Amino acid sequence: MALRMWASSTANALRLSTCASKSPAFRAFSTVLDDLKYASSHEWVKHDGHVATIGITDHAQDHLGELVFVELPEPGKEVKQGTGFGAVESVKATSDVNSPISGEVIEINSKLADSPGLINTSPYEEGWMIKVKPSNPSDLANLMGSKDYIKFCEEEDAAAH
Amino acid sequence: MAASQARKAGLPIINLLRVKGMPILQQLHLEERLLRTSSQNWCIINDGTTRPTIVMGVSGKAKELLETDAVLRDEIPVIRRFTGGGTVIVDQGTIFVTFICNKDAISGLQSYPRPIMSWSSLIYKNMFQGIGEFSLRENDYVIGNHKFGGNAQSITKNRWVHHTSFLWDYEISNMGYLKMPTRVPEYRQARNHAEFICRLKEYMSRSDFIDGTMDSVASHFALRSLDADDIQNSSSQFEPSSRILTRQELGEEASMELVGTVSQISYMAAISSTCPTSKIA
Numbered sequence: 001m002a003l004r005m006w007a008s009s010t011a012n013a014l015r016l017s018t019c020a021s022k023s024p025a026f027r028a029f030s031t032v033l034d035d036l037k038y039a040s041s042h043e044w045v046k047h048d049g050h051v052a053t054i055g056i057t058d059h060a061q062d063h064l065g066e067l068v069f070v071e072l073p074e075p076g077k078e079v080k081q082g083t084g085f086g087a088v089e090s091v092k093a094t095s096d097v098n099s100p101i102s103g104e105v106i107e108i109n110s111k112l113a114d115s116p117g118l119i120n121t122s123p124y125e126e127g128w129m130i131k132v133k134p135s136n137p138s139d140l141a142n143l144m145g146s147k148d149y150i151k152f153c154e155e156e157d158a159a160a161h
Numbered sequence: 162m163a164a165s166q167a168r169k170a171g172l173p174i175i176n177l178l179r180v181k182g183m184p185i186l187q188q189l190h191l192e193e194r195l196l197r198t199s200s201q202n203w204c205i206i207n208d209g210t211t212r213p214t215i216v217m218g219v220s221g222k223a224k225e226l227l228e229t230d231a232v233l234r235d236e237i238p239v240i241r242r243f244t245g246g247g248t249v250i251v252d253q254g255t256i257f258v259t260f261i262c263n264k265d266a267i268s269g270l271q272s273y274p275r276p277i278m279s280w281s282s283l284i285y286k287n288m289f290q291g292i293g294e295f296s297l298r299e300n301d302y303v304i305g306n307h308k309f310g311g312n313a314q315s316i317t318k319n320r321w322v323h324h325t326s327f328l329w330d331y332e333i334s335n336m337g338y339l340k341m342p343t344r345v346p347e348y349r350q351a352r353n354h355a356e357f358i359c360r361l362k363e364y365m366s367r368s369d370f371i372d373g374t375m376d377s378v379a380s381h382f383a384l385r386s387l388d389a390d391d392i393q394n395s396s397s398q399f400e401p402s403s404r405i406l407t408r409q410e411l412g413e414e415a416s417m418e419l420v421g422t423v424s425q426i427s428y429m430a431a432i433s434s435t436c437p438t439s440k441i442a
Contacts, residue, residue, distance in 0.1 A: 041318050063273040069220035092246040092300045093274035093314035094219050160271045
């Protein structure tokens with residue numbers, strides 16, 4: 001993905017949209033999916049019975065830029081809500097990725113080793129990062145739904161210069 | 162004095178640590194420790210490091226980025242640092258400036274790579290008025306289209322570090338240890354190292370650059386000057402991740418295992434022996 005010129009923060013806030021289907025909207029918008037939960041540090045979690053899938057949001061990947069490296073934990077590692085489990089590297093920066101829920105890592109997305117850009121092109125599907133066996137059902141209550149997350153992103157972008 | 166104090170009202174406080182000749186590995190360890198364990202804002206200025214040292218970004222691969230045969234032959238230390246970005250070779254001619262800040266330290270600044278990079282360029286912009294055409298070009302500080310400062314960052318949930326290595330002077334022969342990277346900024350346009358970079362000393366004196374930087378930092382923050390003794394190892398349990406790569410990691414042949422073991426010991430000893438006590442400027 002070519003290095004992009006950054007839009008103004010206000011314009012970016014206006015580009016947020018929701019999508020009820022699993023497929024992200026057209027790439028011109030930062031997409032938020034209705035069936036996910038969101039952390040204020042811009043990670044998403046999809047709870048599916050005894051397994052939860054985690055990644056970073058479209059808003060996050062858009063602000064980070066082209067990703068060139070992803071650091072993931074080993075299966076079996078415990079993750080804790082709000083604390084880091086790995087990192088992504090864009091051209092000049094490493095950025096921590098924090099777990100939205102607590103639990104045990106049961107699978108990592110091995111495709112990201114060779115194709116870190118999957119997080120940029122498909123942050124909610126092919127760019128998933130880890131799967132976790134949740135240990136605390138009440139963690140979800142601390143997260144935002146899609147509408148609250150959109151509002152959060154708009155307020156964050158509006159506060160920026 | 163009352164007027165300057167009034168001026169400082171409302172500016173975020175930053176601890177300023179100015180050192181001279183701190184070994185780069187020691188500097189990186191300090192930075193990572195302050196990023197992960199401190200809740201204060203920091204500006205570190207290190208005026209030159211010790212022996213020539215190669216510093217790769219967190220995901221750098223030695224075989225792709227370095228002329229490893231020459232690096233091994235000449236026993237050049239290679240460090241993998243905790244921040245992203247590319248590969249540099251640093252020495253006494255390099256001036257380092259680092260900012261470690263809380264994510265809400267600077268009003269309106271989003272804790273993402275590009276906004277932090279743009280903000281950082283404001284620190285230096287005015288210093289070059291009438292001297293050279295300074296700008297931030299993609300992720301580099303340039304004069305005209307020649308790079309003189311390279312940047313890298315690490316961003317955590319609530320803090321970030323942005324550090325820069327400035328080429329006040331350099332040995333062109335040292336650039337021979339670095340391969341042309343596969344990922345380069347567009348404005349580089351296939352230029353080799355010698356054609357791409359420039360020496361800051363051709364534009365201003367070393368002391369003018371450091372003093373100008375400190376003055377600029379003082380216009381953005383309320384400065385609190387500290388020395389190295391004030392920050393010695395208050396969080397002794399923290400394990401920094403920046404480290405020197407072994408000879409095997411640099412590609413020394415496995416068949417040379419016994420010889421490699423001996424050479425690794427002498428290699429690490431040679432590196433350790435050239436870490437003089439850093440001087441407070």
